[in-house]
Amino acid sequence: MSVRRIDPHAERIRRNRLHPRHREFARPAWRWTSAEGVTRINPHALGAIGPNGIKRLDRSGASVEASIAGGGQASTEPARRQITLEVPSGYIMVVPELAEGRLSDHDRDLLGLARQLAGDTDLAVTAVTFLSDVAGLEEAGADRRLDLANLVDAETYDPESRLAALVAAERELVPSHWIFADDFPGGGDLGRRLAARLTSDGVQEARPATRVWQVADGRSLSRAGDRQDIQRDVPKILIALAECADPVSETRHEARPMTLEADNAAIEITAGIVDRGRVAVDPQQIPLAQAPFILSAGRGVADWAGFHHAADVLGASEGASRVAVDDGNMPRARQVGATGTFVAASCYIAVGISGAVQHLQGITRCQRVIAINRDPTCDMVKRADLAIIADGDAVLAAVCQQLGRPTPVPAATEERCHDAA
Numbered sequence: 001m002s003v004r005r006i007d008p009h010a011e012r013i014r015r016n017r018l019h020p021r022h023r024e025f026a027r028p029a030w031r032w033t034s035a036e037g038v039t040r041i042n043p044h045a046l047g048a049i050g051p052n053g054i055k056r057l058d059r060s061g062a063s064v065e066a067s068i069a070g071g072g073q074a075s076t077e078p079a080r081r082q083i084t085l086e087v088p089s090g091y092i093m094v095v096p097e098l099a100e101g102r103l104s105d106h107d108r109d110l111l112g113l114a115r116q117l118a119g120d121t122d123l124a125v126t127a128v129t130f131l132s133d134v135a136g137l138e139e140a141g142a143d144r145r146l147d148l149a150n151l152v153d154a155e156t157y158d159p160e161s162r163l164a165a166l167v168a169a170e171r172e173l174v175p176s177h178w179i180f181a182d183d184f185p186g187g188g189d190l191g192r193r194l195a196a197r198l199t200s201d202g203v204q205e206a207r208p209a210t211r212v213w214q215v216a217d218g219r220s221l222s223r224a225g226d227r228q229d230i231q232r233d234v235p236k237i238l239i240a241l242a243e244c245a246d247p248v249s250e251t252r253h254e255a256r257p258m259t260l261e262a263d264n265a266a267i268e269i270t271a272g273i274v275d276r277g278r279v280a281v282d283p284q285q286i287p288l289a290q291a292p293f294i295l296s297a298g299r300g301v302a303d304w305a306g307f308h309h310a311a312d313v314l315g316a317s318e319g320a321s322r323v324a325v326d327d328g329n330m331p332r333a334r335q336v337g338a339t340g341t342f343v344a345a346s347c348y349i350a351v352g353i354s355g356a357v358q359h360l361q362g363i364t365r366c367q368r369v370i371a372i373n374r375d376p377t378c379d380m381v382k383r384a385d386l387a388i389i390a391d392g393d394a395v396l397a398a399v400c401q402q403l404g405r406p407t408p409v410p411a412a413t414e415e416r417c418h419d420a421a
């Protein structure tokens, strides 16, 4: 058997757009428009084979950049092929996590897995949501959307109502598969609850496959440790890990809304859990690697009291560049980057941080990056999804002002103001 090996050093350079040798290692574009206006696809250039043999999609945009830099045809994203399914022969239900109200990469992988299971059949991939108006389901591969927001309260932790709504969907639609994210307390919990309920209702094959990382040749592979997989026929309920399948990238689906005939009254809920509400957590007590929202300071911050106040007002965990730490303005435990902590925040705000490669290495997994910097050409501004070119201290003070908690004026400054008056 031939084993395809990857060079981890080259992979790291390829993924890091700021590395000086990046262009040398970047792959050629996988999709481009030829001089005749024909869309060409190079299937070999799409993604890379990971260390355990799974094909990983390249989401860095590196291949597109490479084609432009190489003087080739600029890659223009062609319109996706529209797929419409009028009369489905059955359903594959996907329950996305929708953390923060939108599809995550993991959710897209789950829908990709459902599409893989649907193959060329007329099974409708159906996204089951407990929120209304979820964006992006069409591009993610959903033929149908089943909005159960009217049956459950999305704000409270109420797995029993959710389970009851899913059982009602199971009874009406009898889907061939249910796919959940292997997360806790989201899909991992709900998927197991559904499996237990269906088993007690006598549904065959309801024993779920958990920690699924791949489905191939009608078999699901579940991770059972670092070196061991459990293989079995694809069961009705799959609770899958991130990167279990390639997300949909070539087609656009309808995500046509559908409803259940059962209404609230018809859904039996056994109330056993009472949600006492969320417990407030001090953002500074959350380990930096797990913090969802980080306000990070670099050498460009001068007003440190104002920075701490802004973090408090925004409810953000504090991070820092190495220079801010070396200068003694922040504790070492707050350093983000190659020799600090690798963070994965949904939102990372970098104030007065230039974006040295060692710092950027620490924020590759952040979903949204906002740079506040006076220098529009710095690497952090290039990396950011949104950049504010202004004085960092002044922007933070203005944000606090807008939120109704202006930065307190230090006592000494106050006295000077009085003197001047």
Ligand SMILES: Cc1cc2nc3c(=O)[nH]c(=O)nc-3n(C[C@H](O)[C@H](O)[C@H](O)COP(=O)(O)OP(=O)(O)OC[C@H]3O[C@@H](n4cnc5c(N)ncnc54)[C@H](O)[C@@H]3O)c2cc1C
Residues within 6 Å of the ligand: 297, 298, 299, 300, 301, 320, 321, 322, 323, 324, 335, 336, 337, 338, 339, 340, 341, 351, 352, 353, 354, 355, 356, 357, 358, 359, 362, 372, 373, 374, 375, 378, 390, 391, 392, 393
């Ligand atoms: C082996 C090694 C490991 C390292 N590991 C790390 C690491 O883990 N993490 C890390 O962060 N660094 C690390 N570094 C250091 C890294 O190379 C950079 O020196 C450091 O990240 C720079 O920090 P900075 O962006 O705060 O400072 P600078 O690079 O000095 O940038 C300051 C920025 O603030 C902006 N600015 C100035 N005034 C204002 C203002 N009033 N308002 C808004 N913006 C302003 C400037 O335009 C500039 O962009 C490492 C270095 C080495 C050699």
